[in-house]
Amino acid sequence: MNLLNFIFYFLESVAALSAVSMIFIRNVFYGALLLITCLIALAGLYVLAFAEFIAVTQILIYAGGILVVIIFGIMLTSKISGKPLVVEHANLFSGTLAGLSFLGLLIYFLSAQKFNVFSTAKPLPEASLHTFGIELMSDFILPFEIAGILLLIALIGAAVISSSIKSKKV
Amino acid sequence: MFPLQHFLYLGALLFSVGLIIVITKRNAIMVLLGIELMLNASNVNLVAFNQLNPSALDGQFFALFVIIVAVSEAAVGLALVLRVYHDYKTSVPDELNELKD
Numbered sequence: 375m376n377l378l379n380f381i382f383y384f385l386e387s388v389a390a391l392s393a394v395s396m397i398f399i400r401n402v403f404y405g406a407l408l409l410i411t412c413l414i415a416l417a418g419l420y421v422l423a424f425a426e427f428i429a430v431t432q433i434l435i436y437a438g439g440i441l442v443v444i445i446f447g448i449m450l451t452s453k454i455s456g457k458p459l460v461v462e463h464a465n466l467f468s469g470t471l472a473g474l475s476f477l478g479l480l481i482y483f484l485s486a487q488k489f490n491v492f493s494t495a496k497p498l499p500e501a502s503l504h505t506f507g508i509e510l511m512s513d514f515i516l517p518f519e520i521a522g523i524l525l526l527i528a529l530i531g532a533a534v535i536s537s538s539i540k541s542k543k544v
Numbered sequence: 545m546f547p548l549q550h551f552l553y554l555g556a557l558l559f560s561v562g563l564i565i566v567i568t569k570r571n572a573i574m575v576l577l578g579i580e581l582m583l584n585a586s587n588v589n590l591v592a593f594n595q596l597n598p599s600a601l602d603g604q605f606f607a608l609f610v611i612i613v614a615v616s617e618a619a620v621g622l623a624l625v626l627r628v629y630h631d632y633k634t635s636v637p638d639e640l641n642e643l644k645d
Contacts, residue, residue: 382550390558393557393581397564405577412581416587419551419554420591423594424594425591425607428607428608428611432587440580446622448573451635461574462570464638466568468567469563469568472564473563477556477557480556484553489548505601510605514605524612525612525616528619532622532623533623535624
């Protein structure tokens with residue numbers, strides 16, 4: 375249990391540190407890599423929270439899909455001049471004020487709450503993934519199908535939006 | 545089981561950092577990264593609260609659909625950024641102040 379505690383706090387601090395350093399970074403490429411670091415640490419936390427399927431989905435989709443798409447976007451929108459893409463900051467005072475006050479508000483109310491944790495209630499580890507599949511095809515069939523339609527619409531929409539002007543004029 | 549409060553504090557921190565990034569960064573791709581961070585902060589809370597009732601998997605299903613929506617948002621958002629960069633030669637959201645060229 376001691377090792378598990380160490381892994382839990384290590385992953386939590388990795389996620390928090392990489393997220394916070396995204397604020398101070400000025401290169402978009404480093405920002406994307408820090409985001410992926412944060413998301414993979416979150417996947418480890420999901421495993422510790424008995425959500426194995428969500429963890430695997432997180433790694434598959436973010437590390438395999440979104441990272442590639444974001445890096446393509448960064449490389450296609452950077453100038454050809456050879457120097458790295460530098461991001462400037464605007465609204466520094468108002469943004470920091472909004473973020474920090476929201477964080478303070480959330481921590482204030484969260485520390486006042488007492489969530490009753492049923493420490494005896496353990497999930498069924500051998501049946502978790504099995505139950506997940508059964509539920510997905512029975513109780514959650516309508517959101518599942520709607521998610522499929524949403525992905526199809528997003529695919530077609532992205533292809534239509536990013537097609538060039540020249541092909542439209544021909 | 546790990547303390548629920550720590551998950552919730554982490555979610556609050558990630559959401560606030562995403563909010564700061566969305567407001568302060570002057571680059572459209574960086575704004576998209578901030579939005580991804582905020583969506584993942586909500587996922588942390590959903591998975592953490594699912595521990596309270598582990599026999600029902602409602603929180604994990606909600607997190608799964610949040611991930612699906614995040615993927616769609618990233619794809620369409622990056623297509624929009626590419627299109628805007630192609631038309632206006634900029635990726636700074638503040639400089640886009642006209643509806644037609």
